[in-house]
Every structure is written in structure tokens, then in C-alpha cells.
Amino acid sequence: MNALSLPRAVVAGVGHYLPERVVENAEFEQRLDTTDDWIRSRTGIERRHFAADGQTTSDLAARAAQAALADAGLAADDIDAIIVATSTPDLTFPSAATxxxxxxGLTHGFAFDIQAVCAGFVYALSTANALIASGQARRILVIGAETFSRILDWTDRGTCVLFGDGAGALVLEAADDTDRGILAVDLNSDGRHRDILYVDGGVSTQSTGHLRxxxxxxxxxxxxxxxxTAHAALGKAGLGAEDVDWIVPHQANLRIIRATAQRMGVGMDRVVVTVQDHGNTSAASIPLALSVAKARGQIRPGQIVVTEAIGGGLAWGSVVLRW
Incomplete structure (x- = not known):
């Protein structure tokens, strides 16, 4: 079967939402042995957003979804499925997606969550791509949303200054006979490394826990x-680093972003960076960055975009797409 005979998952719209409260680095100087200079020099982070009291992950996700629908010129009734990538859902169940x-106001279709921590959005994109390619859905809202401020240890300067809250969303839709859309995916995990990034609580341990x-x-x-993983996905797509217009990495730490780009042989002028304004928003960081990059005029139709992320598990992966 010719690859073009299968529907491609094409980005139809993108949007994001950030809580109103902006927390500058200086605010941490009042409670921790840290400084704005220390945080900037080690992470590149200058500020982040924190959800208000009573504001939940699904609240942020719904606002991002509405922005993505507006960007796509679609209504909620046009959507067949919703996938939310999150490690901080409102409740144990039901899913944030529902x-x-x-x-x-959507009463048809199906909705579910995916949990792969910071790699969650890459996993969600891969799942949505498979659903579209198999004909299970024509239009899918893929959302990354987090309220990591709820699980931070405010006495640990090595972690609490890194994270922020927010949400980003894409509308993926099936398209036939096109060279646009998701071209390749690479997913990985290795549970042997779970102790280097985890939350020390959960339902079966009967505690909420904090990020460690x-x-x-x-x-x-x-x-x-x-x-x-980026090289692997590019190889599957028959592309190389020289073909990449934009890398949109998980926004965890500017030093990681720079080192990864250098190892890939891609200049920072081809890397979308938003970590300075949002901190690490886990599963929300890639769709947030995609939305901001489109609004800036960086990402344009027809360009090759690589997204890559790693999170607790360890779980990591990448997606190559033509915008």
C-alpha cells in the first residue's frame, strides 16, 4: 500500500493558555537560599506561571483547547476525540480529558488521558497519529496540561524553581494525498532509571507526594x-538534521536544550525556546512552545519540525512533522 493512501495527521490549529499569576525568580529569594542570577545561570528560567487556588489542570486544558479550535476555525462538535497528556490530573478518576x-460541550466521541510525564505530549501525538492513520478518528484535540505547582517541595531549591503551570493544544485532522502532517515517531522508555525523577507519593501509597x-x-x-531519539525519528522519515527547520524541544532547562542542539548539529537559530517565560511545564511545554512559535511567526506551513522530550520513567521520544 502506498503511504499516501493512508490519511496523514495534519496540524489544523494550535493554542495555549497560561494562568494569570506570573512568578519571577526574585520571589523565590524570599523563602530559599537562591538568587535570580543562580536560577538564570543554571536553567535559563526567568519566570513561570502558577495556577490560582481552585484552578485545575482540566481548566487550563479546556482554555488551551478553545484557543486551538479557534485557530483551526473549528467548533467543538467537529472533534472526534480528546487526548490529554498530564501527570497532574484533577482527580484520580475520571480522566481530565473527559x-x-x-x-x-462535546457529547460524542471519546476522551482519555496519557501519563508519560514530560514526554507525555510526544506519546499523545503518537497515539493520535495512530488513531487517525487507522481511521478511528478524523479530528483529535491533543492537549498537554499541568499544574506542577501542586506537587513541588517548596524547601527544595533544586526543583521548586524549575516548574510552572500551563496548557497547550493542537488540533490534528486527517488529510489525504498530502506531504504535510506527522512523518515519523520514535518512542522509548527504561524503568531502571525511575529513581532519578519521580514523585514520592501516589494513590496506592496513600499520599500526594512531592517531585524528587x-x-x-x-x-x-x-x-x-x-x-x-530525534535522529532516530528523522531517519524513519528519511530526513537528516540539515532538513530540519525547527526543533521544538521539551522546555526543561536551557542548558539541556543547547547541549542537545549541539549534539544534533543544529544551530540555536533553529530551536524554539520559551523556557525563560514558562519554566518546565512538563507535558504542556511542547504544545505551549508550538503555539508561541506560531504566534511569533517562526513556524510556517511546509516547514519540518522536530519535537523531542524526556521525563520520569524514564520515558522519552520524538515526533517529526511537516507543518
């Missing part, structure tokens, strides 16, 4: 694995 479905991280180990694995 709450977004309700908030949008061994920063140096995460950095080492991130640079190696992100470059490798």
Missing part, C-alpha cells in the same frame, strides 16, 4: 537520549 470534553530529582543524572540522560 472533563475537557464536558467543558467544551537527581539533576545531574537527569541532565546526562536527557542530552544523550534526546539527540538519539
Amino acid at each position: 472533563m475537557v470534553q464536558s467543558a467544551l 530529582m537527581e539533576g545531574r543524572e537527569v541532565f546526562r540522560h536527557a542530552v544523550e537520549k534526546l539527540a538519539a
